[in-house]
Amino acid sequence: MEILHIEDLSFRYPKAERNALSSVSFSVKRGEFIVVCGESGCGKTTLLRLLKSEISPAGDLSGSVKYLGEDSLEIGFVMQDPDSQIVTDTVWHELAFGLENLGLPCDVIRRRVGETACYFGIEELFRRKTDGLSGGQKQLLNLAAVTAMQPKVLILDEPTGQLDPIAASEFIATLSKLNRELGMTVILAEHRLDEVFPIADRVLVMEDGRAVLFDLPEKIGGELMKLGKDHPMLEALPSTVRICGSLGYEEKIPITVREGRDFIENHFGGKKAVLPEKEYIPGDSIAVELKNVFFRYERDLPDILRGTSAKIYAGEIFAILGGNGSGKTTMLNVIGGLLKPYRGKVLVAERPVGAYKGNSLYRQNLAILPQNPRALFVRDTVGADLAEVPEARGVKKSEREALVVSVAKRLKILHLLKKNPFDLSGGEQQKCALAKVLLSEPRIVLLDEPTKGIDASAKRGLSEILSELKSAGVTVIIVTHDTEFAAENADRCALFFDGELIAEDIPQRFFGGNTFYTTAANRIVREVCPNAVTVGQAVGSLANGDTK
Amino acid sequence: MKAFGSFHPAVLLTYFVAIIGIFMFASNPVMRVTALLGGILFCLLLQKKREIPGNLGFYIPLFLLVAVTNPLFSHAGVTPLFFLNGNPVTLEASVYGVFLAVTVIGVMMWCKCYSEIMTGDKFLYLFGSIVPKLSLTLSMAFRFLPLFVRRMKTVTTARRGLGLYSQRGFVDRIKGTGQVFLSVISWSLENAMETSMSMRARAYGKAKRTSFSLFRFTMRDGVMIFVTLLLFALTVTGMASGATDFFFYPRIGELSLSPLAVTAYSSFAILAFLPFVIEVRGALLWRYYISRI
Numbered sequence: 001m002e003i004l005h006i007e008d009l010s011f012r013y014p015k016a017e018r019n020a021l022s023s024v025s026f027s028v029k030r031g032e033f034i035v036v037c038g039e040s041g042c043g044k045t046t047l048l049r050l051l052k053s054e055i056s057p058a059g060d061l062s063g064s065v066k067y068l069g070e071d072s073l074e075i076g077f078v079m080q081d082p083d084s085q086i087v088t089d090t091v092w093h094e095l096a097f098g099l100e101n102l103g104l105p106c107d108v109i110r111r112r113v114g115e116t117a118c119y120f121g122i123e124e125l126f127r128r129k130t131d132g133l134s135g136g137q138k139q140l141l142n143l144a145a146v147t148a149m150q151p152k153v154l155i156l157d158e159p160t161g162q163l164d165p166i167a168a169s170e171f172i173a174t175l176s177k178l179n180r181e182l183g184m185t186v187i188l189a190e191h192r193l194d195e196v197f198p199i200a201d202r203v204l205v206m207e208d209g210r211a212v213l214f215d216l217p218e219k220i221g222g223e224l225m226k227l228g229k230d231h232p233m234l235e236a237l238p239s240t241v242r243i244c245g246s247l248g249y250e251e252k253i254p255i256t257v258r259e260g261r262d263f264i265e266n267h268f269g270g271k272k273a274v275l276p277e278k279e280y281i282p283g284d285s286i287a288v289e290l291k292n293v294f295f296r297y298e299r300d301l302p303d304i305l306r307g308t309s310a311k312i313y314a315g316e317i318f319a320i321l322g323g324n325g326s327g328k329t330t331m332l333n334v335i336g337g338l339l340k341p342y343r344g345k346v347l348v349a350e351r352p353v354g355a356y357k358g359n360s361l362y363r364q365n366l367a368i369l370p371q372n373p374r375a376l377f378v379r380d381t382v383g384a385d386l387a388e389v390p391e392a393r394g395v396k397k398s399e400r401e402a403l404v405v406s407v408a409k410r411l412k413i414l415h416l417l418k419k420n421p422f423d424l425s426g427g428e429q430q431k432c433a434l435a436k437v438l439l440s441e442p443r444i445v446l447l448d449e450p451t452k453g454i455d456a457s458a459k460r461g462l463s464e465i466l467s468e469l470k471s472a473g474v475t476v477i478i479v480t481h482d483t484e485f486a487a488e489n490a491d492r493c494a495l496f497f498d499g500e501l502i503a504e505d506i507p508q509r510f511f512g513g514n515t516f517y518t519t520a521a522n523r524i525v526r527e528v529c530p531n532a533v534t535v536g537q538a539v540g541s542l543a544n545g546d547t548k
Numbered sequence: 549m550k551a552f553g554s555f556h557p558a559v560l561l562t563y564f565v566a567i568i569g570i571f572m573f574a575s576n577p578v579m580r581v582t583a584l585l586g587g588i589l590f591c592l593l594l595q596k597k598r599e600i601p602g603n604l605g606f607y608i609p610l611f612l613l614v615a616v617t618n619p620l621f622s623h624a625g626v627t628p629l630f631f632l633n634g635n636p637v638t639l640e641a642s643v644y645g646v647f648l649a650v651t652v653i654g655v656m657m658w659c660k661c662y663s664e665i666m667t668g669d670k671f672l673y674l675f676g677s678i679v680p681k682l683s684l685t686l687s688m689a690f691r692f693l694p695l696f697v698r699r700m701k702t703v704t705t706a707r708r709g710l711g712l713y714s715q716r717g718f719v720d721r722i723k724g725t726g727q728v729f730l731s732v733i734s735w736s737l738e739n740a741m742e743t744s745m746s747m748r749a750r751a752y753g754k755a756k757r758t759s760f761s762l763f764r765f766t767m768r769d770g771v772m773i774f775v776t777l778l779l780f781a782l783t784v785t786g787m788a789s790g791a792t793d794f795f796f797y798p799r800i801g802e803l804s805l806s807p808l809a810v811t812a813y814s815s816f817a818i819l820a821f822l823p824f825v826i827e828v829r830g831a832l833l834w835r836y837y838i839s840r841i
Contacts, residue, residue: 054748077749084742089690090669096760098750109760127762131694142746149750336709362711375699375706378731392712422738440710 003153003185004028004051008063011046016059020046021209023063028187030152033179035196035217036189038206039232040425040455044189047206048157051187052077069152073102076151080158080453082138091125091133092117094141098149116148120174136167143174153185154178160192161426161453164324165481169195191455194238194520197255205233221245221253236456239484239520242535247542260524264542273529273541280491280506283313286350287444287475288335290501293344295334304330305341306499314443317466317476319486319507321517322496328479329371331496332446335477336368337361348444363393367442371449373433377421382413382432385421389439403439411435411465427458434465444475451482463489483519487511487533507533550594550665551830552823556769557670559776564662566780567819571654574783576792578803579816580650586820587657593827594664607656611649618645624797644796661823673761680759692736699732779819786812 004027011021021043028034036044050056050065053072067075079085088094095116099109117123120140125133133141139159146154156175160168176199178184190196197203197217205213205220213223221241224231234242240260245253247267254263289312295305304327312318322328333339335346337353346353348366356365370376379385383404390400408414411431416424421432430450437445451459466489469476480486486493487507494504495517503510511518512531521538522530529541553560571583595603618641620632625640676683707713713724747753786792791809795801803809 052749054751055745073751073754077746079742079746081739081742083695084739085746086691087743087747088684088687090687092762093687093760097747100757100760101747101751101754103755103758106758106760109758113760129694130691131698146750333705333709338705338709359711359713362709367711368706368709370702370706370709372702372706374735375702376710378703378707378727388712389710422734437710446709 001030002027003030003068004187005066005068006051006064007066009047009050009065010062011050011057011059013046013057013059019209020059021050024206024209024211025063026204026211026214028153028185030185031179031183032185032201033176033199034185034187034202034204035193035200036187036204036206037191037193037233037236039236039457040427042206043209044206045157046209048077048155048187048189051075051155067153073149074152076146076149076154078139078142078146078154078156078159080161082135082142082162085142086130086138089129089131091122091128091130091141094130094145095148098145102149112148112150116144120144120147134167136163136170139163139167139171140174143171147178147184151184153187156186156188158189158191158453160190164449164452165192166324168192172196172199175199191236191453193236194240197238197241207233217255218252232457235460239535239538240524243521243524243538243542246539257520257523261527264525264528268528268542271528271542273532273544275508275529275531275537275541277508277531278506283315283475285314286311286347287314287316288312288477289345289347289350290331290335291345291347293334293341293346295330295339295341303499305334305344307344308500310494310501310504312475312477314475315470315473316491317470317478317489319478319480319490319493320496320501321480321483321486321493324481326496327499328496329448331501332368332448332477332479336366336446338368359392362440362442364441364443366444366446367437367440368446369433369437369448369450371452373426373429374422376433376436377429380420381417382419382421382424383417386417386432386435386439389436393440407435407438410468411438412461427454427461430454430458431461431465434462438469442474444477445469447476447478447480449480450478451480451485459485483511483517484521484534487519487521488536508537550827552590552826553665555772556763556765557666557674558765559769559773560666560670561674562773563776563823564658564666566776568655568658568662570780570783570787570816570819571651571658574787574792574816576794577647577650578813579783579792580647580654582813582817583820584650584654584657586817586822586824587654587661589821589824590661590827591657593824593831594661607653611653614649614652615642615645618642618648626798640796640798640800643800647796670763673763676759676761680757683759684757695739696732696736699735700728703728703732703735775822776819779815779822782815783812783819786815 006027007025009021009024010019012019024047036048038044046057050061052075055077086094087097092113095113096109099112117126120143122137122140122144125137125141130138130141143159160171163171172195175186175188179186188196200217202214203217203220204211205224212227213220215223221237222245224234224237225245238255240254240257244260244263254260290308290310293305293308294303296303308331320328320331330339334341335348337356348356348361353361377385379388386404386408387400390403395403405414408417411434413428413431413435416428416432421429424432450462454462466476478486478490490507492504493507493510494501505513508531511522511533519533521535522533525532525538525541529538532538532541567583571580574580592600619637622641622644623636623638625638627639628636629639629642630637672683672686676686707728786808789808791804791806792812794803
């Protein structure tokens with residue numbers, strides 16, 4: 001039975017040159033789990049907001065959106081930023097907020113809030129302040145607060161964009177549970193498709209404001225390839241789909257790792273392949289060295305860095321992976337001189353960090369890209385913001401402009417210079433922040449979770465920038481959760497665990513040697529080719545040679 | 549051990565208004581001393597054990613100081629005890645000094661208990677139920693402030709990591725901080741748009757809001773508020789009739805022991821020791837339950 005019916009929907013923002021949506025038609029059945037995907041700026045958010053009348057944007061609209069339930073209040077909406085959606089200061093009040101708005105009596109609210117907290121497993125947080133929660137907990141609270149109003153349809157606009165993979169999985173699992181156990185209809189916009197493809201009933205692919213595909217998840221890969229061999233959305237698909245899809249089989253394409261393994265077993269069963277290893281030659285000098293470093297935040301707190309030692313050579317891309325809250329960011333900040341260890345030595349360019357006086361550590365030497373790129377913007381336009389860096393370096397006014405333009409050209413953000421940094425998409429913000437970092441002409445760049453909340457094509461853009469930096473001899477240290485990104489880009493990877501860096505190695509050996517902490521591509525093909533860790537390598541290892 | 553604190557905020561506020569109100573207006577030594585004792589005992593139970601010695605070290609000297617100061621500066625009264633620098637130190641002024649000290653320490657004790665028991669959320673709840681909009685506004689403000697501070701920190705750290713801070717002195721530093729502040733403000737405004745969207749999406753403004761809270765008014769609260777008001781009324785009757793009036797100057801007066809006065813003393817005593825008794829009962833009950841387990 002239909003619950004949402006969208007017919008020939010077009011929408012244009014006031015003063016915009018072109019339509020944000022053009023003739024989108026689809027319908028959603030009661031209890032379906034729909035995934036909406038597409039590149040940033042393809043109109044996902046606009047579409048989702050038009051589905052709920054309370055928060056529909058203003059503009060020219062034609063066509064129709066029909067909700068076939070009783071009241072549009074039965075549609076719940078969750079946005080991307082965990083922080084900005086929370087209205088009140090305590091968890092219990094946040095859960096009750098929507099119910100208070102409906103004017104329900106206190107006894108009813110008490111009961112609903114109670115059962116919701118139980119269902120979501122957040123009883124322990126019930127009396128806590130919302131500000132003290134982690135990002136994942138906040139987003140779960142947002143979902144719970146919406147669910148407490150007993151919606152029939154849940155719409156979520158990239159809810160996991162700001163979360164780390166573990167919190168994101170947990171969130172998706174909760175969504176899937178709501179869908180399966182309570183029959184809630186879910187419409188979810190997502191970048192990370194690996195986890196949502198297996199639970200989706202249908203996938204809506206959008207491109208330039210049009211709905212180009214609306215089909216079963218297992219058919220999406222094949223259909224996309226029919227639209228074009230190098231369709232930009234192909235990269236965003238789950239690894240399984242990409243590997244199995246590009247091997248050229250017309251049948252049903254597997255979407256989970258398990259199905260992917262079965263698929264490989266069926267087609268390439270007896271095959272064994274070992275890829276040649278990419279040779280790793282350490283640079284001539286050491287860019288960053290940690291010698292037995294200890295750090296803790298407060299006297300009475302446990303050590304975060306516990307005798308950490310590492311040598312990172314000039315000109316390499318070094319990826320630090322590790323669990324949540326393991327101290328990766330802390331380590332990065334210690335290297336960057338933002339935090340001071342209480343024991344051990346940190347050498348940058350073979351000089352102790354402490355020996356750099358004043359700003360000199362950050363002058364054409366070292367720069368940190370923070371986790372939230374937003375934190376770097378303080379002016380009205382991107383251009384003014386970028387000009388700040390040469391200004392601080394004491395570059396003459398006449399030369400600043402040229403410097404900004406040259407970096408902007410390099411990162412392909414010339415068209416963004418006049419824009420307000422807050423109006424940009426996540427990927428664009430990331431690029432502009434990176435431009436700011438590069439303007440200080442660093443020899444060592446530290447990146448904290450650079451792939452958080454950006455889509456596949458923005459990730460590719462980032463990869464290109466990284467390889468360009470590498471060829472310019474810049475050392476890049478990345479802290480990330482993103483195993484795929486590390487496998488594609490890093491020269492060496494290391495696992496940060498229990499206050500130490502362990503298992504430093506080239507990606508092929510690092511991921512190939514891990515069983516749990518590895519890429520989806522490696523999980524799928526490891527029986528056939530244990531050291532293929534990226535989608536490209538996996539396809540390569542399978543494509544060369546005979547099949548059963 | 550907060551049996552008393554678990555009463556409904558309205559009950560607690562009534563209680564504290566009653567006890568502190570009477571304490572301020574009844575200038576009767578018996579009542580002040582009982583109130584002081586009640587306050588001290590209650591306070592002892594609320595305190596952490598290791599804080600007690602430190603507090604004694606503060607309150608005892610303060611008590612002595614106030615008690616001694618009055619006779620040194622006030623020479624009213626008709627019974628000189630001895631002369632100091634040619635000025636009489638009178639019995640009346642000395643007694644009144646002790647009385648003042650009792651008052652000061654007593655008020656401090658009760659205020660301390662008040663702040664331990666009437667935490668911010670209870671206070672907010674009470675005022676919130678009078679003005680529902682206010683409670684939501686305050687709740688949103690308390691949500692916003694830490695977020696703002698956290699963002700200031702994020703931006704400052706991010707700028708440090710790029711070396712975008714000044715080392716050229718005070719004016720530059722102020723300018724830099726101002727810049728950060730403005731940017732966090734615009735970040736917050738941006739944020740406010742999303743917050744308002746999140747509010748609208750959750751039916752804000754669709755119907756007349758109710759105000760939910762975790763506090764519940766139960767039978768126990770009803771009984772407690774009744775007892776408090778009854779004791780308050782009995783005491784106030786005694787005070788209003790003048791039975792509890794007491795004079796220190798020019799000569800220390802006589803303590804009235806009329807039935808009305810005795811009723812007032814005893815009701816006030818019960819009122820003053822009520823929290824202590826409730827706390828002790830709570831503790832004993834707890835121990836009894838544990839011993840049965």
